[in-house]
Amino acid sequence: MSHIVTGTFDSHCALRGFTPGGNTGSDLDAPTESLPPPRVDFQSPNAGRCVVRLSGDWTVKSTGRPHPAPDANLSSNSTVAFDLNDVSDWDSALLAWLLELLIVLDQRSIRYQMETLPGGVRRSLELARAVPERTDTPPHGETSGWLARVGLGAQRGWTATKHIAEFVGDCTLAMTSLVRGRAQFRRADLLLFMQEAGAEALPINLLISFLVGLILAFVGAVQLQQFGASIYVANLVAIAMVREMGCIMAGIIMCGRTGAAYAAQLGTMKVNQEIDAFRTFLFNPIDFLVMPRMLALFLMMPILTLFANLAGIAGGVLIGIGMLDLTWLEYWHQTVHALTFKHCAAGFMKSFVFGLIVAISGCYNGMRCPNNAAGVGQATTTAVVAGITSIVIADAVFAVLFNIFKF
Amino acid sequence: MADQPHIELKNVDLAYGDFVVMRDVSARVARGQVFVIMGGSGCGKSTLLWNMIGLQTPAKGDILYDGKSFLQADDAERESMERKFGVLFQGGGLWSSMTLAENISLPLQEHTQLADDEIRRIVRLKLALVGLKGFEDFYPSEVSGGMMKRAGLARAMALDPEILFFDEPSAGLDPITSRRLDELILSLRDNLGTTVVMVTHELDSIFAVADQAIFLDNASRTVKATGNPRDLLRDTKDPAVREFLTRGGQKEPAKAI
Ligand SMILES: Nc1ncnc2c1ncn2[C@@H]1O[C@H](COP(=O)(O)OP(=O)(O)O)[C@@H](O)[C@H]1O
Numbered sequence: 224m225s226h227i228v229t230g231t232f233d234s235h236c237a238l239r240g241f242t243p244g245g246n247t248g249s250d251l252d253a254p255t256e257s258l259p260p261p262r263v264d265f266q267s268p269n270a271g272r273c274v275v276r277l278s279g280d281w282t283v284k285s286t287g288r289p290h291p292a293p294d295a296n297l298s299s300n301s302t303v304a305f306d307l308n309d310v311s312d313w314d315s316a317l318l319a320w321l322l323e324l325l326i327v328l329d330q331r332s333i334r335y336q337m338e339t340l341p342g343g344v345r346r347s348l349e350l351a352r353a354v355p356e357r358t359d360t361p362p363h364g365e366t367s368g369w370l371a372r373v374g375l376g377a378q379r380g381w382t383a384t385k386h387i388a389e390f391v392g393d394c395t396l397a398m399t400s401l402v403r404g405r406a407q408f409r410r411a412d413l414l415l416f417m418q419e420a421g422a423e424a425l426p427i428n429l430l431i432s433f434l435v436g437l438i439l440a441f442v443g444a445v446q447l448q449q450f451g452a453s454i455y456v457a458n459l460v461a462i463a464m465v466r467e468m469g470c471i472m473a474g475i476i477m478c479g480r481t482g483a484a485y486a487a488q489l490g491t492m493k494v495n496q497e498i499d500a501f502r503t504f505l506f507n508p509i510d511f512l513v514m515p516r517m518l519a520l521f522l523m524m525p526i527l528t529l530f531a532n533l534a535g536i537a538g539g540v541l542i543g544i545g546m547l548d549l550t551w552l553e554y555w556h557q558t559v560h561a562l563t564f565k566h567c568a569a570g571f572m573k574s575f576v577f578g579l580i581v582a583i584s585g586c587y588n589g590m591r592c593p594n595n596a597a598g599v600g601q602a603t604t605t606a607v608v609a610g611i612t613s614i615v616i617a618d619a620v621f622a623v624l625f626n627i628f629k630f
Numbered sequence: 631m632a633d634q635p636h637i638e639l640k641n642v643d644l645a646y647g648d649f650v651v652m653r654d655v656s657a658r659v660a661r662g663q664v665f666v667i668m669g670g671s672g673c674g675k676s677t678l679l680w681n682m683i684g685l686q687t688p689a690k691g692d693i694l695y696d697g698k699s700f701l702q703a704d705d706a707e708r709e710s711m712e713r714k715f716g717v718l719f720q721g722g723g724l725w726s727s728m729t730l731a732e733n734i735s736l737p738l739q740e741h742t743q744l745a746d747d748e749i750r751r752i753v754r755l756k757l758a759l760v761g762l763k764g765f766e767d768f769y770p771s772e773v774s775g776g777m778m779k780r781a782g783l784a785r786a787m788a789l790d791p792e793i794l795f796f797d798e799p800s801a802g803l804d805p806i807t808s809r810r811l812d813e814l815i816l817s818l819r820d821n822l823g824t825t826v827v828m829v830t831h832e833l834d835s836i837f838a839v840a841d842q843a844i845f846l847d848n849a850s851r852t853v854k855a856t857g858n859p860r861d862l863l864r865d866t867k868d869p870a871v872r873e874f875l876t877r878g879g880q881k882e883p884a885k886a887i
């Protein structure tokens with residue numbers, strides 16, 4: 224029996240090329256046709272004794288010729304012995320098959336003689352059976368019917384709402400301790416985040432806002448020209464940019480740029496247990512990680528909005544002068560005349576809020592990220608989607624409120 | 631051909647850019663040997679392993695498998711060499727979006743033509759061999775660090791590779807599991823003729839499984855000793871090697887732990 228363990232060693236190693244699949248013909252692809260197929264015979268020389276005779280090639284390479292199912296018509300009072308003398312070559316495929324057979328035999332409480340297996344096979348199987356099977360179901364559980372899913376969905380929605388409320392509450396507390404001058408983060412972090420959310424985000428903001436201003440002016444120009452009121456393009460662009468589009472565009476850009484980055488950063492930190500490490504050193508992760516990010520966006524967003532407004536108006540100027548033959552002075556006068564304090568204040572106010580929304584959405588999703596790579600991706604997606612949606616909803620709410628209070 | 635080493639390192643220099651981690655590493659590992667890389671933390675053991683499996687390229691020297699240069703091989707040759715490797719990373723390296731069973735069955739699905747139930751059988755076997763029977767449907771994030779390590783081991787063994795590379799396989803395992811791991815390594819070597827390259831600090835494990843060991847010295851950035859660890863312990867004159875193998879001077883290392 225020992226020849227299985229030792230005798231076939233060389234052929235064994237030479238055969239194990241592991242490239243049966245695919246067409247990457249390497250010299251190691253031994254032709255599988257030449258191998259004898261795996262076979263199993265159940266023989267009963269006398270009542271009460273059954274010999275399982277295996278023969279042929281029992282390797283993962285013997286493909287296309289599936290190994291027989293590890294099952295047999297065995298009566299429960301027979302004793303099973305194994306005969307592997309005719310196995311020409313084997314690897315995990317044989318072990319896996321035998322392990323399965325032993326499980327079947329155990330289930331039917333059929334006795335078998337492990338000692339009839341070659342030593343190497345026996346030791347491997349004993350190793351595989353050393354630790355008993357764990358039978359509890361994994362925590363992620365089964366999928367259930369749609370009613371249950373609706374219920375679970377609602378529950379999850381409710382928990383998420385509570386979590387967000389809790390997070391906003393924590394942030395508020397952290398904010399109060401910040402105001403009282405007991406901030407717990409590093410100043411360098413704050414400056415870095417301000418640079419990332421400010422200067423580095425400026426070019427894309429300028430470009431997009433400029434184009435938005437241009438588009439607004441163009442659409443307006445075509446309509447207003449028909450009434451000979453082309454000078455009002457200046458009003459249109461100035462008010463639309465300052466009151467709505469400047470802060471909304473800045474918010475959406477920052478959400479896709481910085482909010483996503485925050486979610487990915489914090490999510491990765493969570494996966495690496497860095498956030499837990501902050502907790503064990505008694506740093507409040509909200510203080511340490513969320514506050515500087517939130518503060519940076521809160522401070523930078525109005526500035527970005529200001530630049531966005533200017534870029535948008537510049538886009539309007541281009542159309543006004545280039546297409547409508549207005550003069551600089553006319554356009555300037557009209558713009559200054561159109562922009563009241565209320566318009567400016569409305570846009571400015573919203574930009575602070577949008578900054579907070581982007582920061583909360585990014586940080587919240589990052590901090591609650593599941594502990595795996597897919598989780599980080601999910602957190603980032605959710606941060607952007609939720610952030611943009613919230614910005615638009617918040618803008619609608621502002622519109623209603625401004626209308627009620629005649630602002 | 632008979633005494634052709636399975637793996638041969640020829641004066642390999644390991645470096646990150648200009649920073650040389652280890653100079654002039656040479657070794658010959660015969661087929662079916664367990665080769666242990668030992669040395670203090672941060673001395674370049676993982677780096678050596680990464681160079682051997684092609685994740686990094688040595689700054690100097692050559693690595694040969696079955697007498698063929700791994701570094702000079704063209705893409706197809708290199709791929710056929712790499713297919714014979716099974717690698718366990720220090721942190722497990724499991725794909726977190728897949729269950730343990732999927733982690734193991736993916737290479738089987740891609741690189742063999744086995745039928746689904748055969749794959750399922752092999753997955754069961756591999757998980758059973760590392761003591762994780764019944765954890766097929768768990769995600770890596772749902773099991774402990776030691777279990778992730780063992781699942782990584784099961785995945786490394788998925789294709790019955792000719793060479794297994796283990797980076798600190800027993801770190802984070804309890805003594806009993808760790809001993810079973812040693813048995814597993816020996817049974818792989820004895821049954822399937824697998825060559826095992828292993829980074830480890832566990833003296834017990836080193837003495838139990840190593841046919842050959844190499845000691846990387848942090849201070850001199852060179853290989854201080856090569857050979858069977860028992861012989862090394864008996865014969866070495868080098869204080870660093872001696873200190874390592876006796877756990878900093880404690881007597882009877884193999885029993886003391
Ligand atoms: N990506 C890297 N870039 C530069 N240096 C590295 C890098 N990874 C590791 N090192 C350095 O290489 C040395 C060896 O690291 P490593 O091989 O991980 O050690 P260990 O023996 O503990 O496995 C260390 O000094 C480490 O600082």
Ligand SMILES: [Mg+2]
Nearest residue numbers: 675676677720
């Ligand atoms: Mg290491």
